[in-house]
Amino acid sequence: MPQTKKSTLVLVAERAGVSIASVSRVMNGLPASPQVVERVRQAADELGYVPDATARSLKAGKTDQIALAVADVGNPVYVGMMHEISRVVTKAGYRLVISSTGSDPQDQIDLLTGLNRGFADGLILSPLRVTDELGAQLRASRLPIVIIGSLPAGVELDNVRADSVRGIALAVDHLIEQGRQRIAFINGPVDTVPGAARLNGYLRALTEQGRPQNADAQVNASDFTYRAGLKAAAALLDQTTPDAIVCANDLLAVAAMKVISKRGLRIPDDIAIVGMDDTDIADLAQPAITSVDLRSIKRARVAAKLLLRRLENPQAPVEQVVIEPKLVVRASSVKECAEAEL
Amino acid sequence: MPQTKKSTLVLVAERAGVSIASVSRVMNGLPASPQVVERVRQAADELGYVPDATARSLKAGKTDQIALAVADVGNPVYVGMMHEISRVVTKAGYRLVISSTGSDPQDQIDLLTGLNRGFADGLILSPLRVTDELGAQLRASRLPIVIIGSLPAGVELDNVRADSVRGIALAVDHLIEQGRQRIAFINGPVDTVPGAARLNGYLRALTEQGRPQNADAQVNASDFTYRAGLKAAAALLDQTTPDAIVCANDLLAVAAMKVISKRGLRIPDDIAIVGMDDTDIADLAQPAITSVDLRSIKRARVAAKLLLRRLENPQAPVEQVVIEPKLVVRASSVKECAEAEL
DNA sequence: CTGTTAGCGCATTCAA
């Protein structure tokens, strides 16, 4: 186990008594005479030689790296997505570079200019907020980019998103089936991509069911976190008395449940709860939370595959995939279910 | 916004009518005459030039990338750590490359050989299981490495770990103070680094308190997940009737609570629960879970800073940091607290 | 202050 400093093609070549070209060939499995192969192998072993990734990248014009940028780390949804993307791209021989942009759009722009420095071969981006400038940057970028979530106007890129309008409809319809009358909504910030989509979905679902849109029944948390959810839920319950609440994600749902319990109300008897994303905590919560599964893992997998496809074939036509959500019913929204809970 | 293919120093130099060296200087803010600066700036702008990261890396012998490898993605603890590490290294101008090794030690070895290809300047590694071979590889590696968790025997590396023996003691002592008599333990696999440490801590804590070590009171989940925790908790309650359970992490604690509730027992009245890691779910759970905060965020920050320090000064003496845990008391272990809960 | 030049480590063309 030689604690050598570093070794290069040249060193190996000298030791093996061959040219650097031969060493390169052997290392890449290209045809060479058995003797040369043997001598190079041995020399490389003795020197602990491993080809340098940077030099190879410069030569090949590719880095074997894929960048992933999500706005909201900390949200369990993105964790699962990251994991899945990592799995897929790793299997394809890529490394995953995490670019944790904050919610600040400027971060994403910095990222895109950075990308053009060529530290990665492609990007998967899930923007929380979309500005015109981001759109412009996206359009101008030279590298393959896949967007998770809705696209900025006028941008033609590979894209995968959940049909969250339909997702909310699933939740609302389910609650109405359960006989709920006053269905409130705890959303995140409406100036975000998911926040806007979910508000839209909520309003449309009510309309389709012939229900009135009651402004008192809606509150927006300042972000998609548990802490913000506590405040929002308290505000909601101060101004109205719903018998069901749709929450824009599971964290907000857990927060709502906490506040409801604290006020001595029972779930689902007094208030039914439906969350979104179907993260682990929906299952862990007590009672378990009915949640709209927006198929985050699948979206992640599709995004990764779209990017890999474009990396293979830059000329491929733009593909835009919409993933259908499904409702996972648990105890928080069904009276019978709460007692019979597994 | 030129949709050009790519542009290099040479292109910019031609357009500006200067040498490539001048362009390089201007781009790096080195001294140059105002006229040259101006012309280069403009040419670069018009061409949308950005320096190539790969070429720069080859020349500089560094990549500005730091690799992070954690065995158990999916565990919320690591998510927080990753986030923190990302924050710190990004601020220092590094990118974070995620190398999601599975629990398979071979993955980590592959990673280390990969590292020697020089795709990153350093590594932060949090191994779940430690083998002799991993130890050997670590010792042989040429790059700066910081280990989070206990070190393999005979390895001298920068290292930061939690004092989990002390952590368990905090939990046990707290439960005894609360008047608990039969303190059980739900651990993860004991062939893992944290599993072994926590078992050790549990046994020592009992001994120091003069309590007997009852084999019936210990079960090992097959891994540190919620699902495995359900089985383990059921097995434990089948074989004994504790009035308190220390769980090796918060996921196991939530699982235990679920099983306990299902059996009609009350928390904390019948059984007190203490988790470990103090992740968000400890706070979200109903009732909120008393948890040993092993300071994962701080460990992550320290690890990142240790690595940055060594990157700056490779000759610095090896530093090994032990972080003191602290107990966060919540409703799951204190009878009065359960009612007065905030 | 500016231009010329020599590599960084590798893959690859072209001759031999």
Place this chain on the structure above:
DNA sequence: TTGAATGCGCTAACAG
């Protein structure tokens, strides 16, 4: 099959 030579894009040493 093998070796010598070229260049990926950039920085830094050296001249001018």
